[in-house]
Amino acid sequence: MKVSKTKNWVIALLGLGMLQANSGLIAQQKTSAGAKKAAVQTAIQEILEPVDYVNTLMGTDSKVSLSNGNTYPAVGLPWGMNMWTPQTGKMGDGWQYTYGSDKIRGIKQTHQPSPWMNDYGQFSLMPISGKAEFDQEKRASWFSHKSEVAKPYYYGVYLADYHVMAEVTPTERASMFRFTFGNPDSAFVVLDAFDRGSEVQVIPEKNMLIGYSSRYSRGKLPNFKNYFIIVFDQPIDTYQILEEGKQVAGKKTNGKHAGAIIGFKKTTGKQVVQAKVASSFISAEQAELNLKELQNDSFEQIKAKGRAKWNEVLGKITIEGATDEQYRTFYSTLYRTVFFPNKLYEINKEGKAVHYSPYTGEVKPGYMFAGTGFWDTFRALYPLLNMLYPSINKEMQEGLLNCYKEGGFLPEWSSPGFADIMVGNNSASVVAEAYLKGARGYDIGTLYEALQHGANHEGPMTAVGRKGVGYYNELGYVPYDVGINENAARTLEYAYDDFAIYRLAKALGRPKEEIKLYADRSQNYKKLFDPETKLMRGKNKDGKFQAPFNPLKWGDAFTEGNSWHYSWSVFHDVQGLIDLMGGDKVFVNMLDSVFNQAPDFDDSYYGGVIHEIREMQIANMGQYAHGNQPIQHMIYLYNYAGEPWKAQYWAREVLNRMYKPTPDGYCGDEDNGQTSAWYVFSALGFYPVCPAMDQYVMGAPLFKKATLHLENGKTFTIESANNSAENRYVKDAKLNNKAFTKNWIGHETILNGGKLTIDMDAVPNKTRGVSKDAVPYSFTSDKDKY
Secondary structure, three states: OOOOOOOOOOEEEOOOOEEEEOOEEEOOOOOOHHHHHHHHHHHHHHHOOHHHHOOOOOOOOOEOOEOOOOOOOOEOOOOOOOEEEEEOOOOOOOOOOOOOOOEEOEEEEEOOOOOOOOOEOOEEEEEEOOOOOOOHHHHOEEOOHHHEEEEOOEEEEEEHHHOEEEEEEEOOOEEEEEEEEOOOOOEEEEEEOOOOOEEEEEEHHHOEEEEEEOOEOOOOOOOOOEEEEEEEOOOOOEEEEEEOOEEEOOOEEEEOOEEEEEEEOOOOOOEEEEEEEEEEOOOHHHHHHHHHHHOOOOHHHHHHHHHHHHHHHHOOEEEEOOOHHHHHHHHHHHHHOOOOOEEOEEEOOOOOEEEEOOOOOOEEEOOOEEOEEHHHHOOOHHHHHHHHOHHHHHHHHHHHHHHHHHHOOOOOEEOOOEOOOOOOOOHHHHHHHHHHOOOOOOOHHHHHHHHHHHHOOEOOOOOOEOOOHHHHHHHOOOOOOOOOOOHHHHHHHHHHHHHHHHHHHHHOOOOHHHHHHHHHHOOHHHHHEEOOOOEEOOEOOOOOEOOOOOOOEOOOOOOOOOHHHHOOOOOOOHHHHHHHHOOHHHHHHHHHHHHHOOOOOEOOOOOOOOHHHHHHHHHOOOOOOOOOOOOOOHHHHHHHOOOHHHHHHHHHHHHHHOOOOOOOOOOOOOOOOHHHHHHHHHHHOEEOOOOOOOEEEEOOOOOOEEEEEOOOOOEEEEEOOOOOOOOOEEEEEEEOOEEOOOOEEEHHHHHOOEEEEEEEEOOOOOOOOOOHHHOOOOHHHOOOOO
8 A cells, every 4th residue: 555645635537537636637548447447546545544444433333133343433542541432322331332323422431342341431421502411311412424533543423413513532541522512502511420330520610520430340340440530621611410310519429320511601603612531540640640641732633643643553564456445444454453452551650650450459560451352362363463563562461460460360351350251261372472472571480470370270260260170180171061161162272272381381491391291281172072073072071972962052062153163273283183083185174064064053052043153144154153263263274284275265255255344344243353353364365373383374365465564674575466356366476586385474584574475366276385394383293392
């Protein structure tokens, strides 16, 4: 993609065959419609920067029964502590913004990772005119997407019932609002601090509101409060303080549900009211300190800085030769990868990082991040951070160190503290991968201790540490019949997590017997392989497989999937799985069977069709359920069995069919950047099947050219000049002008900079990548295990 530093006005006059650019009209000879379209496309690319392609509404047309992303238009800065979103849902509804809604209740500060996790520390502002109204139903205003502007760094919407334009632009911990009231008779701003405990105080002489929200949805958060401060640029004329919707005397209230209505003097014509807003999880004083992020900047200056920051972060990858839809899809997905986990730390008056601890309720020194589930994000999101944004992941590793020190375990889902949901011990992958891919400058020794602790103990709740660890360490698996749900999924993920610990132990020079312990445990996946069905199957404590067994049954022994989805979860030893199944041909046939089957299912474990099942059913890709995480790497496994062209075919199918830059643009939950990171990697032409290894498994690039602008100052380019909708197969490849025959590319190779040149074709090359020396790493094939 070409990025210009200055804006040019471009008017495409297709009917006249003319193009007006910055310098004036350029007469053109008669050309074909296709050539005219190409000229217009080139002109558009000249003026658009990466952030201009982002559609923050991608994935917002979702509901409980069917997820097309389950996203909301997040207005914030990359990894910022706070985001803002228009609120169409009721107070406390995880579906806080849905595209099909027609009324807005407020513009809400949010920290929500997903609707299933819900939010914490939320509060909202809503401008109204006419009657002063606090009730969320009565104050809600009609709006239209036709008069809504949703950007990563700016949101603006026309609230039709009040003839008000509401706008917000953010910094990491603060924001500025601008409310333009069209009715001269009245101007009010409603502050809703939400229920479950809140406080509001008005300080009229300072045009200020302060207070807190203590609402949260997951875990136990000691001493939790999100303190806020709001400073208006216009004098406060009137105010109402409310508790549970009823006006109370005085300037301050705290209780179950506090709020306020602030009135401004009547004017003639339009009236503009601006509000500076900041918040803190530490104290009201820290919230006031965070307000200084806004400096003395105007609304437009803050907006411009936000835009520049987004272009800097999104500009780490530039692409060329894509369609307009592909540009928009690519940058809309990349936008989603840089929010979570978000910063929970703040900068104190001494300029040092400090944080509220969701584990102890105290204020502690150092970094802290929150709002992600490693079950989802260990797969591709963290590999993307390690490749493109390693410095922020270094901060995240330091944050995890503080989680362990303060909570006694590493979180597997943080929202913002321990959340009891999902399975696995995938913090092992997140910690090991960062160090193995070059992160340094933090206490890896203590983090390794945290991995050992989590791998050998049950935590304070099911989803922390390892549920069933006693059985796993003794038998090599978590049994089906001992009252532990999703036992086969746990076993498979623990085995990979043990591989991650093994790799880190080896890199740290730990004792050989310790290295061997985790290496041996990484082979526990074999305990659940059923040679009769050639699939993974729950096993009872006595060593017998569960019976009856239906590989189409969702849940039960598995997590949000069935055996056809989870049987491929041997990221670290695909060759071992190939051997169990009976060799390459059988393995490929089993992979093919995923796509060749009907999308049948058994939902008896859940007692109904959960949204993940429905998303697989309607996708028309057989048992391939891309809308959920367990199977997302499976396409790339063809590379291990001598038929890489099938990975190229199916990756392109998913890229083309399952993602669009539209409100229904995902095929399931976006999930904190994971499903988006799959698109980003796959569009580049490779994917991190085994994050704890330093290899990316090859697919085929989607664009003619993509350039990675790495933090070390180097660039890595993927070029495929003859790439097209028809040419989806890799015919030949060169790495830095030398023949490249591998089905994988190394992490260090990319970080060293260079160029991968790929010759594409419409027919598969069935001689490239078929030899055993072309396949990616498998533990079984490792000749230097210890």
